[in-house]
Amino acid sequence: MRIGIDLGGTTIKAGLVTEDGKIRYKSAIPTGAQRHYTEILADMAKLAIKVCEDTGYSIDDITSIGIGSPGSCDAKNGVLVYANNINFHNVPVREEMQKYINKPIYLENDANVAAYAEYCMGDKNEECFIAVTLGTGVGGGIIMNGKIFSGYNGAGGELGHMVIKKDGAACTCGRKGCWEAYASASALIAQTKRAIIENKNSIMNDMIDGNIDRVDGKTAFDAAKQGDKAALEVVKKYAEYVGCGIANIINIFQPEKVVIGGGISNQGDYLLNPIKEYCTLEVYSGANIGGINIEIAKLGNDAGIIGAALLNE
Amino acid sequence: MRIGIDLGGTTIKAGLVTEDGKIRYKSAIPTGAQRHYTEILADMAKLAIKVCEDTGYSIDDITSIGIGSPGSCDAKNGVLVYANNINFHNVPVREEMQKYINKPIYLENDANVAAYAEYCMGDKNEECFIAVTLGTGVGGGIIMNGKIFSGYNGAGGELGHMVIKKDGAACTCGRKGCWEAYASASALIAQTKRAIIENKNSIMNDMIDGNIDRVDGKTAFDAAKQGDKAALEVVKKYAEYVGCGIANIINIFQPEKVVIGGGISNQGDYLLNPIKEYCTLEVYSGANIGGINIEIAKLGNDAGIIGAALLNE
Numbered sequence: 001m002r003i004g005i006d007l008g009g010t011t012i013k014a015g016l017v018t019e020d021g022k023i024r025y026k027s028a029i030p031t032g033a034q035r036h037y038t039e040i041l042a043d044m045a046k047l048a049i050k051v052c053e054d055t056g057y058s059i060d061d062i063t064s065i066g067i068g069s070p071g072s073c074d075a076k077n078g079v080l081v082y083a084n085n086i087n088f089h090n091v092p093v094r095e096e097m098q099k100y101i102n103k104p105i106y107l108e109n110d111a112n113v114a115a116y117a118e119y120c121m122g123d124k125n126e127e128c129f130i131a132v133t134l135g136t137g138v139g140g141g142i143i144m145n146g147k148i149f150s151g152y153n154g155a156g157g158e159l160g161h162m163v164i165k166k167d168g169a170a171c172t173c174g175r176k177g178c179w180e181a182y183a184s185a186s187a188l189i190a191q192t193k194r195a196i197i198e199n200k201n202s203i204m205n206d207m208i209d210g211n212i213d214r215v216d217g218k219t220a221f222d223a224a225k226q227g228d229k230a231a232l233e234v235v236k237k238y239a240e241y242v243g244c245g246i247a248n249i250i251n252i253f254q255p256e257k258v259v260i261g262g263g264i265s266n267q268g269d270y271l272l273n274p275i276k277e278y279c280t281l282e283v284y285s286g287a288n289i290g291g292i293n294i295e296i297a298k299l300g301n302d303a304g305i306i307g308a309a310l311l312n313e
Numbered sequence: 314m315r316i317g318i319d320l321g322g323t324t325i326k327a328g329l330v331t332e333d334g335k336i337r338y339k340s341a342i343p344t345g346a347q348r349h350y351t352e353i354l355a356d357m358a359k360l361a362i363k364v365c366e367d368t369g370y371s372i373d374d375i376t377s378i379g380i381g382s383p384g385s386c387d388a389k390n391g392v393l394v395y396a397n398n399i400n401f402h403n404v405p406v407r408e409e410m411q412k413y414i415n416k417p418i419y420l421e422n423d424a425n426v427a428a429y430a431e432y433c434m435g436d437k438n439e440e441c442f443i444a445v446t447l448g449t450g451v452g453g454g455i456i457m458n459g460k461i462f463s464g465y466n467g468a469g470g471e472l473g474h475m476v477i478k479k480d481g482a483a484c485t486c487g488r489k490g491c492w493e494a495y496a497s498a499s500a501l502i503a504q505t506k507r508a509i510i511e512n513k514n515s516i517m518n519d520m521i522d523g524n525i526d527r528v529d530g531k532t533a534f535d536a537a538k539q540g541d542k543a544a545l546e547v548v549k550k551y552a553e554y555v556g557c558g559i560a561n562i563i564n565i566f567q568p569e570k571v572v573i574g575g576g577i578s579n580q581g582d583y584l585l586n587p588i589k590e591y592c593t594l595e596v597y598s599g600a601n602i603g604g605i606n607i608e609i610a611k612l613g614n615d616a617g618i619i620g621a622a623l624l625n626e
Contacts, residue, residue, distance in 0.1 A: 127465060140565075144457065151567020152440060158564040161597040165490075166478045166557050173597050175560070177478075244479050247488070251471040252453075252565070254464020284474040284486050 115141020428454020
């Protein structure tokens with residue numbers, strides 16, 4: 001048995017996971033991100049122990065504990081170098097956790113962990129496998145030869161911070177025109193709001209009862225499914241933005257597989273098909289020498305816990 | 314001894330290369346690209362044999378022959394899948410060459426080969442090493458753990474066909490806004506021409522004697538060095554375009570090193586410094602956890618021959 005922990009800005013989730021990646025039990029606590037890291041990590045260790053005890057296991061039955069965290073991680077040393085949303089700077093997560101639990105502790109960036117979960121629970125035969133998460137931001141994880149690839153400093157795989165429109169929309173990272181600024185759920189919501197304001201006849205106005213704050217990542221998709229013209233345009237354009245980044249990824253990596261996760265990926269084929277169409281036109285290949293294998297991620301929100309649990313040396 | 318061949322659209326260059334990558338002798342013939350591939354490859358084999366004989370070696374003294382080719386290569390099978398400028402489609406280069414020379418024949422894309430040469434003749438200790446060639450197009454080569462990485466079909470590493478300005482300038486590949494359409498020598502020439510037309514007082518007008526066709530990749534740099542305002546602006550903007558793609562590469566790979574080659578790289582620090590400045594601002598890293606190691610490539614035009622010669626299983 002292993003433990004996987006998904007350390008988020010608002011919630012810490014932990015799960016008891018079998019060696020082959022099945023979640024047996026999970027539990028969660030609030031992060032309390034305003035607190036000192038020693039307190040947060042003490043609670044995280046307690047949660048890990050609780051997850052064992054709740055299921056009749058002892059911490060001694062556990063092979064290892066993996067943690068998926070926001071921000072840049074030094075996986076080798078188990079140090080969270082920087083995570084803006086929980087205000088961690090050079091926090092020795094492994095060392096701190098081992099004060100409470102004498103087991104191997106692994107730490108990795110959450111998008112990398114999610115990619116690793118999708119890889120491990122998939123065919124597991126890709127030399128290069130890439131996962132993209134369309135959430136508040138756009139996360140990326142690169143799996144090379146079965147291992148997470150994140151560059152010499154652990155900060156690589158930031159696919160969302162690839163500029164696709166130089167001098168374009170402002171990104172939270174400080175650049176302008178990042179993929180994240182066009183293809184994240186937040187970007188889709190902004191695009192939807194703009195379309196609603198510009199199209200007074202769109203049924204999206206009724207769907208939100210005139211309250212623009214009720215727009216979410218589903219609004220445009222729901223209206224588009226009913227044939228709303230403005231919404232169809234939003235969805236088409238959004239799929240193009242997502243597709244533009246994915247075509248870039250394919251031109252760079254020619255990976256065996258790209259999977260798309262995150263909240264927006266719940267739209268399934270409704271999102272996937274226009275992305276595939278777009279990529280077919282955009283991918284560089286004079287002779288069209290390869291198929292394009294883009295899929296919706298399978299594990300949903302559990303990817304974080306599963307991938308963290310499966311981390312190893 | 315090894316032989317490295319640089320198969321180009323107009324010239325085939327071959328060199329006798331030592332096991333540690335030093336060129337002992339080289340020779341060249343016109344490609345005659347309009348001919349059938351059997352003729353071109355027969356001439357290429359003859360050139361390889363000639364390079365040996367000219368230097369008192371026999372083909373039996375040769376370990377292997379490597380070929381760097383434009384286009385998409387199936388390195389495993391030694392097949393040139395597609396190369397537009399020499400009109401090769403699924404040409405069995407290895408098989409054809411082995412009709413004349415019974416030695417191991419390796420085939421790889423030319424940008425990958427150049428990257429491999431720069432890697433092999435450098436520190437050779439980078440887990441991830443990336444080379445970018447600013448020439449007619451923008452070529453890319455990714456070296457991972459000492460090997461060329463080009464995806465499952467050999468068509469990866471096309472860094473020049475990463476869109477950096479969606480819906481922007483038309484690229485020869487069919488996409489709009491590719492890095493190549495902004496950062497290649499051809500793009501720089503187009504940007505320089507535009508600046509000349511728009512700035513009648515620029516000294517660039519004198520430098521080209523009013524003949525716009527005399528603009529080349531050096532025009533703007535030469536004028537900028539003399540303080541010409543329009544030229545300074547062209548160079549600044551061009552460095553930004555190059556830097557935008559390099560910042561993307563860093564955010565994706567966090568490689569230990571990025572080297573910049575191709576004709577424009579002869580500008581040295583005059584090109585490199587503004588790129589570094591730009592990238593320092595653009596690279597994603599909340600904690601700025603890594604230095605940025607960008608250098609000018611060292612091997613110049615010899616990279617193709619050297620890298621090809623050093624190819625192996």
